[in-house]
Amino acid sequence: MTAAGAVLRASRPNGRGVWLDRRAAFAAATAVAAAAAVTRAVPLWAITGVWALAAEAVAWGLDAGLFGRVKQVRSPREAFVKADGVFTWEQVAAHNTAESAWIAIHGNVYDVTAFVDSHPGGRELLLLSIGREATDLFVSYHPFTAKPAAVLAKYKIGTLATLEHPVYKADSGFYKEAAAAVAAHFEATGKDAKNPYTGLVRMAPAYALALVFFYLAFCADGLHAAARFAAAIAFGVCQGLPLTGWMHDASHASIGHSEAWWWTVGRASLDWFSGSSMLSWRNQHVIGHHVYTNVMGADPDLPVALSGDPRRLLPQQVWASMYKYQHIYLPPLYGILGLKSRVQDIAEVFSKHTNGPIRVNPISTQDYLRQAATKLFWLTWRVALPLYAAGIVRGGLFAALFFVAEFTTGYWLAFNFQVSHVSTEADFLFADQTKRASKECPAVFEDEWAAAQVRTSIDYAHGSPLAAYLSGCLNYQVVHHLFPTVSQYHYPAVAPVVIEVCKRHGLEYKVLPSFGAAIGAHVRHLKAMGVAGQPAELKLE
Numbered sequence: 001m002t003a004a005g006a007v008l009r010a011s012r013p014n015g016r017g018v019w020l021d022r023r024a025a026f027a028a029a030t031a032v033a034a035a036a037a038v039t040r041a042v043p044l045w046a047i048t049g050v051w052a053l054a055a056e057a058v059a060w061g062l063d064a065g066l067f068g069r070v071k072q073v074r075s076p077r078e079a080f081v082k083a084d085g086v087f088t089w090e091q092v093a094a095h096n097t098a099e100s101a102w103i104a105i106h107g108n109v110y111d112v113t114a115f116v117d118s119h120p121g122g123r124e125l126l127l128l129s130i131g132r133e134a135t136d137l138f139v140s141y142h143p144f145t146a147k148p149a150a151v152l153a154k155y156k157i158g159t160l161a162t163l164e165h166p167v168y169k170a171d172s173g174f175y176k177e178a179a180a181a182v183a184a185h186f187e188a189t190g191k192d193a194k195n196p197y198t199g200l201v202r203m204a205p206a207y208a209l210a211l212v213f214f215y216l217a218f219c220a221d222g223l224h225a226a227a228r229f230a231a232a233i234a235f236g237v238c239q240g241l242p243l244t245g246w247m248h249d250a251s252h253a254s255i256g257h258s259e260a261w262w263w264t265v266g267r268a269s270l271d272w273f274s275g276s277s278m279l280s281w282r283n284q285h286v287i288g289h290h291v292y293t294n295v296m297g298a299d300p301d302l303p304v305a306l307s308g309d310p311r312r313l314l315p316q317q318v319w320a321s322m323y324k325y326q327h328i329y330l331p332p333l334y335g336i337l338g339l340k341s342r343v344q345d346i347a348e349v350f351s352k353h354t355n356g357p358i359r360v361n362p363i364s365t366q367d368y369l370r371q372a373a374t375k376l377f378w379l380t381w382r383v384a385l386p387l388y389a390a391g392i393v394r395g396g397l398f399a400a401l402f403f404v405a406e407f408t409t410g411y412w413l414a415f416n417f418q419v420s421h422v423s424t425e426a427d428f429l430f431a432d433q434t435k436r437a438s439k440e441c442p443a444v445f446e447d448e449w450a451a452a453q454v455r456t457s458i459d460y461a462h463g464s465p466l467a468a469y470l471s472g473c474l475n476y477q478v479v480h481h482l483f484p485t486v487s488q489y490h491y492p493a494v495a496p497v498v499i500e501v502c503k504r505h506g507l508e509y510k511v512l513p514s515f516g517a518a519i520g521a522h523v524r525h526l527k528a529m530g531v532a533g534q535p536a537e538l539k540l541e
């Protein structure tokens with residue numbers, strides 16, 4: 001066994017020791033690499049590249065148990081079962097690891113520790129969901145089968161007495177009916193709801209083009225600067241396309257039927273290719289945004305504080321005179337979204353274990369290593385290779401091309417996201433977090449979760465294959481929010497089925513005619529919220 005292996009093995013049974021050893025190992029390896037780079041004994045890009053691959057290899061080794069297994073700590077489940085426990089949300093939140101995994105669903109508390117390794121939907125999604133009230137995650141990730149509820153019943157240990165975030169009313173029958181209608185659609189058509197190959201065929205050209213444009217912008221010899229900037233913009237678009245396509249589906253487990261698919265596709269596209277973090281994205285998007293869509297105080301996509309945010313999106317936020325101009329100054333700022341995500345994962349999720357109002361469960365040593373690996377790999381291929389290996393564009397020109405590419409991806413993603421929820425046509429909900437301290441139930445929303453998804457999501461440009469391709473079918477936002485585990489390539493066919501069910505339940509399924517109309521509704525909402533005292537419910541005239 002290697003020395004590093006011995007250190008890791010010695011530290012594994014006691015989680016406290018791991019971070020110190022990890023920090024020491026990182027520091028030592030970084031010092032050696034820095035010395036090599038400074039003395040120019042080895043090219044910088046080779047050092048970062050090797051460092052990245054080594055970190056990933058050690059993470060795999062830890063997964064495979066090469067350095068010894070983590071000692072499984074049994075949770076005192078039987079004791080709680082006998083006492084027929086009544087638990088607070090904080091007690092549930094304390095059991096948020098694979099060694100002791102509790103989850104609250106429909107007001108009951110379950111100890112699913114014994115189920116973590118046999119969850120058919122994979123270990124990672126379950127570990128993200130534990131330690132919290134997860135009713136709507138549970139329902140929306142198992143829409144077409146009753147089996148999970150039967151399995152879950154075996155693990156009940158008590159009931160939940162208090163809430164961290166508000167809960168929705170119980171399903172009135174709308175979601176059950178919609179799920180049955182969508183299941184019937186797949187039954188009748190014989191199509192696979194998670195077919196991964198359509199995505200593969202559609203996204204492969206985007207990756208191929210991204211590499212071509214990257215080469216032209218940063219590495220090709222003798223190209224005019226204007227042509228380089230055009231290529232950098234095209235690269236930015238090609239970087240964004242697979243993120244709303246492949247990556248988004250992978251994060252929702254809707255591409256392929258196994259965790260291996262989601263994990264490989266998701267990390268390849270988001271972590272390795274784009275330098276961001278699937279773990280961070282899943283906490284923000286899957287655990288936060290999809291459950292608490294447009295709920296201020298719980299949706300990480302919305303402002304967290306009632307004052308001081310550059311955006312005023314809800315009437316509950318304290319008005320300031322600068323908001324009069326937010327429809328002018330906000331859209332240009334959307335370009336920084338991509339760069340922000342590359343920093344936020346380290347600064348918030350991996351350091352503070354939060355993503356806005358959403359708690360992040362403990363992160364494994366492997367995930368820290370993988371985060372280091374993919375960040376270094378991204379810096380290697382996006383910065384070190386063009387600067388030091390190719391050496392064609394340097395200094396200010398390189399920086400300008402880099403930021404143009406990144407801002408293009410940022411705009412591409414941000415406008416796609418914003419028009420679907422921040423709109424005159426969308427509803428907003430408010431969770432008063434000040435009531436949290438009382439340990440009382442902060443609120444029960446007037447809507448059931450599924451109806452809230454219909455009210456807070458906006459579709460546009462139905463029937464346009466171009467809009468569907470370019471947005472990753474986010475122009476069918478309502479279908480996506482109701483059925484996140486269905487591959488996006490089915491949304492155009494599924495939407496009419498959902499619209500029919502909405503009609504029967506008196507729910508308005510909102511579809512704007514075009515992307516331009518959706519942008520217009522977004523800007524009008526910003527304008528309306530920028531005016532003091534303006535109500536939120538301004539509709540399109």
Ligand SMILES: [Zn+2]
Pocket residue numbers: 248252285290480484
């Ligand atoms: Zn989503």
